[in-house]
Amino acid sequence: MKAAILTDLTKCVGCEACALACKEINDLPRDSANHMLTAYTWSAMEHRNGVNIRRQCMHCEEPACASACPVGALSKTPEGAVVYDGSKCIGCRYCMIACPFGIPKYQWDKPIPLIQKCIFCYEKALKAGEQPACTAACPTGATIFGERQALIAEAQQRISSTPEKYQPHIFGLKEAGGTSVLYTSAVPFAELGFPANLIEESYPNLTWKVLNKIPGIVTTGTAFLAGLWWIVNRRIKLQEKPDETL
Amino acid sequence: MKLKLPKPSFWLITLAVIWAAGIISVVYRFYNGLGAATNLSDQFPWGIWIGFDILIGVALAAGGFAVCATIYIFNLKEYRPIGRPTVLTAFLGYVLVIVALLVDLGKPYNVWHVITMWNHHSVMFEVGWCVMLYTTVLFLEFLPAFFERFRMVFWQDLFHRILIPLVIAGVILSTLHQSSLGSLYLIVPTKLHPIWYSGMLPVFFFISALAGGLAMVIFESYLSARAFGKGIEHRLLAQISRVIAVVLMIYLVLRLQNMVERGAFKHVFDGSSEGIFFLIEIILGYITPMMLFFNARIRESKAGLFFGAVLTLFGLVMNRLNVAITGMARSAGVEYLPSWMEVAVTLSVIAAGLFIFRLAAKYLPVFPREEKTGVHQPPLIEAGRSGKLAMGLLAGLLILVLAGFGYSLAVTRPNQSADAPQAAQAIAAESLEFPAPIEFVQSEESPGQVIFNHESHVDTSAPNCKNCHAGLFSIRASKAGAAAQTRAVGHDQCGTCHNGEKAFNYEESCDGCHMSSE
Ligand code: SF4
Ligand code: SF4
Numbered sequence: 001m002k003a004a005i006l007t008d009l010t011k012c013v014g015c016e017a018c019a020l021a022c023k024e025i026n027d028l029p030r031d032s033a034n035h036m037l038t039a040y041t042w043s044a045m046e047h048r049n050g051v052n053i054r055r056q057c058m059h060c061e062e063p064a065c066a067s068a069c070p071v072g073a074l075s076k077t078p079e080g081a082v083v084y085d086g087s088k089c090i091g092c093r094y095c096m097i098a099c100p101f102g103i104p105k106y107q108w109d110k111p112i113p114l115i116q117k118c119i120f121c122y123e124k125a126l127k128a129g130e131q132p133a134c135t136a137a138c139p140t141g142a143t144i145f146g147e148r149q150a151l152i153a154e155a156q157q158r159i160s161s162t163p164e165k166y167q168p169h170i171f172g173l174k175e176a177g178g179t180s181v182l183y184t185s186a187v188p189f190a191e192l193g194f195p196a197n198l199i200e201e202s203y204p205n206l207t208w209k210v211l212n213k214i215p216g217i218v219t220t221g222t223a224f225l226a227g228l229w230w231i232v233n234r235r236i237k238l239q240e241k242p243d244e245t246l
Numbered sequence: 247m248k249l250k251l252p253k254p255s256f257w258l259i260t261l262a263v264i265w266a267a268g269i270i271s272v273v274y275r276f277y278n279g280l281g282a283a284t285n286l287s288d289q290f291p292w293g294i295w296i297g298f299d300i301l302i303g304v305a306l307a308a309g310g311f312a313v314c315a316t317i318y319i320f321n322l323k324e325y326r327p328i329g330r331p332t333v334l335t336a337f338l339g340y341v342l343v344i345v346a347l348l349v350d351l352g353k354p355y356n357v358w359h360v361i362t363m364w365n366h367h368s369v370m371f372e373v374g375w376c377v378m379l380y381t382t383v384l385f386l387e388f389l390p391a392f393f394e395r396f397r398m399v400f401w402q403d404l405f406h407r408i409l410i411p412l413v414i415a416g417v418i419l420s421t422l423h424q425s426s427l428g429s430l431y432l433i434v435p436t437k438l439h440p441i442w443y444s445g446m447l448p449v450f451f452f453i454s455a456l457a458g459g460l461a462m463v464i465f466e467s468y469l470s471a472r473a474f475g476k477g478i479e480h481r482l483l484a485q486i487s488r489v490i491a492v493v494l495m496i497y498l499v500l501r502l503q504n505m506v507e508r509g510a511f512k513h514v515f516d517g518s519s520e521g522i523f524f525l526i527e528i529i530l531g532y533i534t535p536m537m538l539f540f541n542a543r544i545r546e547s548k549a550g551l552f553f554g555a556v557l558t559l560f561g562l563v564m565n566r567l568n569v570a571i572t573g574m575a576r577s578a579g580v581e582y583l584p585s586w587m588e589v590a591v592t593l594s595v596i597a598a599g600l601f602i603f604r605l606a607a608k609y610l611p612v613f614p615r616e617e618k619t620g621v622h623q624p625p626l627i628e629a630g631r632s633g634k635l636a637m638g639l640l641a642g643l644l645i646l647v648l649a650g651f652g653y654s655l656a657v658t659r660p661n662q663s664a665d666a667p668q669a670a671q672a673i674a675a676e677s678l679e680f681p682a683p684i685e686f687v688q689s690e691e692s693p694g695q696v697i698f699n700h701e702s703h704v705d706t707s708a709p710n711c712k713n714c715h716a717g718l719f720s721i722r723a724s725k726a727g728a729a730a731q732t733r734a735v736g737h738d739q740c741g742t743c744h745n746g747e748k749a750f751n752y753e754e755s756c757d758g759c760h761m762s763s764e
Contacts, residue, residue, distance in 0.1 A: 002269060011563045013678070013708075014710075015709040015710055015711040015712075016710070016711050016712045017711040017715065017721055019712075020711055020712055020715045021721045021722050022742065023711045024720060024721055024722050025722060034712070037288075038288065039288075044553065055470070064433055067365075067368060067433070068366045068369070068370060068433060069365055069368055070359075070360050070362060070365055070368045070369055070370035070371035070373075070374050071356075071359040071363040071365060071371075071372070072325060072363050072364070072365040073363075080442070087361055088356070088359055089352070089353060090351055090352070090353050090354075090356040090357050090359055090360070091351045091352020091353040091354070091356070092350075092351055092669060093291040093292060093352070094368070094369075094370045094430070096291040097291060097430075097433075098433045098434065099435060099439075100436050100437070102288075102289070105288045106280075106288060106291060106352070106671040107279070107352075108279055108280055108281025108287065109279050109281050109282070110279050110707055110739050111275075111276055111277060111278065111279050112353055113280065113351065113353075114352070121402055133722055136722065137721050137722060139678050139679050139680060139681075139700075139709070139711070140678055140679060143687075163639060176691055177458075182457070188423065192487075195436060196435045198662075199435055199436065200434055202436075203433055204433070206433050206445075207368075207369050207429055207432045207433050208367055208369070210369075210370065210429045210432060210448055211366070211367065211429070212371060214372065214422060217418070217421070218422075220419055221417070221418045222418060223422065223495075225315070225319055225414045225417060225418070226410075226414060227737060228320070229318070229319045229321075229410055229414070230488075232319065232321045233321060236321055
C-alpha cells in the first residue's frame, strides 16, 4: 500500500485538531505557536487569505531531502512515509536546503540539534497499518488518510462533480515528481503560500544525473592523466638518451 | 638567528582580538546552540560558514592540483618553485574548511558517519569524501618539505616514487570536489535565483576555482616576497596570469552563453539587487582581471599582477557568496546577515590560515631557497607600504561585499502577504463529524454518570479544538471514544470552564453533568 493524505482546504474549519493531535502523539511542547512549522510543530495550521491551510511534510514520492542526506538519516519507507533517524544525522542541514517545500526544521535552540519534521506517525501508527494522529483527529474529514491512487481518484471526483467549488488542480499529483500528501483548494495554491514554480521532474534526479558520472570521470581521468604522464615522460627520456628504447 | 619575542604590533593585537572573539564564539555556539550564536534560521539554514569558509576555502585551494599537474604530469619543471606554496595553501585551506565545518555541523562528533553510512545519491556525501581524501593527499604531497627540512633521505626517496599516483589522485579528487560544491545547488532549481541556477553549476564552479586557485599563487607569492623576501620569479607569475586570463575567458564564454540560453539576462537588467550583484561579480571579478591579464604591460608590473589577482579572487568570493546567499535570499523570504560570532569565526579561520602559512614559509623549505633576497624581515605583515595597501584593499573589498549584502537583503525582502487570521470559512456545521459521546466510568461517590457530548461543547460557527485540547484533554483519546478518556478526568479539568464564569459552576449544580440513574 502507498499511504497518502488528502487535505481538502475547502472543508477545513481551522479547528487545529490535526495540529494538536500531532503534538500529542509526538510529545511536542503544546505551548508553542501552531501557525507555522518549526522543530516543535510538525503539523501547522496557517490562516491566510481567509483559508485555513494545514501544513506538513509532503512525503514526496522521490524525496529531495532523503537523496540529499549524506548519511541516509532520512529515508522513504515502502509504506510511503519519509522518516528520520536522528542517531545517524550529522547536522549538515543539506536536507533543509534541498527540500523544495522548506519542510525540515532544525532545533536551533539546542547545542546538539536534530532535524525535525512530520514522519507520518510511522513508528506509532502507519507501520501497523493505522492512520496517523492528524487524520484520525480531524472532525470534518478535511484531511483524510488512504491509498494514494484512491485519494487521487477521490480528489478528481470532488473536483469534477463540483467544479465551481475547486481549482482544477490537485497539488502534489505531479509537483516535485509527485507527493504522498495531496491538496485540493478553492483558491489558487500560489496565493496560499504553496511554492508555485516547482518542477515536475524528480529532484533527486537533478543531482544524480551528475553524480552517476563520477565513476566514469575517475576511471577515464586517471587513465588519461597516467597516459599523459607516460607519454611526456617517455619523450623526455628519449630526448636524454635517444638510443635506448623504452 | 636570535629568538625575539614579537613586538605587540598592530597586527599582532588584531590577531589576538580576532582569535579571542573566535574562540568565545565557538564556545558559545557549543553551549547555546547555533540559533543563539548565528543569524541562521529555518528559512536560511546555510550562512557564511558554508558560503564563505567552505565554498571559498575549497576554491582557493584549487591552485594546488593545477600546479601539481603542470609540474609532474606535463613535466614543466620550471614551475617547480610554485609547487610547494600552492600545495601548502591548498592543505591549509582544507584544514580550515574542516574546522569551519565542525563548528557549523549540528552534530560534529557524527561526522565520521559519512565513512560508514553511505548514501551515494547525496552530493554532500561526495563532498565529505572528497574533503577527507583530498586533505590526506595534500598532506602527503606536502610531507616532502618536512623530509627535506629534517634530511630524512629514505622517506624523501619513498615519496618520490609514489608522487605521480599521488598527483593523479589529487587532480581527480580536486576536480570532483570543486565541481561537487556546484552540484550541491543542482537540487534547488526553484530556490536559487535564475541568474545563478544552471545545470552547468558544477562546471562553472570548477573553472572559476581554477582561476581563483591560480590567482592565489600570485597573491601569496607577492605577500611572501614582501614579508620575508621569499617569493617566486616574476616571469613565472606573469605566465600564470596569462593562463588565468584564458581560464577566465573560457569561463565567461560558457557562463554568459548559458545565461542567454536560459533567458536569464532579463533578470539582470530588471533593476533587482540580484542583477546588480551579478554585474558587480562579472564585471569587476571576471571581465576586468581578464582584460588586465591579457595586457602585456600590466603583466610586467608587480602591482598590476597583484591587482589582477586580487580582482580574480574578489570575483570568486562574490560568485560563491552570490550563489550561497544573494541567490537564495529571495526564495527564503527572510533577511540574512551574519552575526558577529559568525564573522568572528570566519575571520579567525582566515587569520589562522595566514599565520600557519607564515610559520611554514619561514621554517620549512616552502619557497625556493635561491629566491631569498637579502634581509630577513621580521614579523608577518610588516610588509612595507604596498603590503599594507594590499591588506587595506582587501579589507575594503570585504567591507564592500558585506555592506552590499546588507543592502541586497534589505532590498530583496519580499512583500509578505497579509497573514492576519481571518474569519474561518463558513462551513456548514453539519460537516463536522463529532466523536461519539464519551461515557465516563463512575467512581464510588459519584452521584450519577457523566456523558460528554461534543455537540453541546463546540461552537459550530467557529469550531476551535484547541480551547480544550491544547493540554487539558487528550484529543486522540477523545476521538478514539470513551474508555481511554475516562481515566484522570476530574472536576479540575471540567472546572476550568465550569467555574461560574465561562459556564455554570460544577460545584453548584451536580446534575448539570451527573445524570441521576433514575
Ligand atoms: S516535503 Fe521536503 S521534507 Fe518532506 S519528503 Fe519532500 S523533500 Fe522531504
Ligand atoms: S542535517 Fe542530518 S538529516 Fe539533514 S541532510 Fe544533514 S545529516 Fe541528513
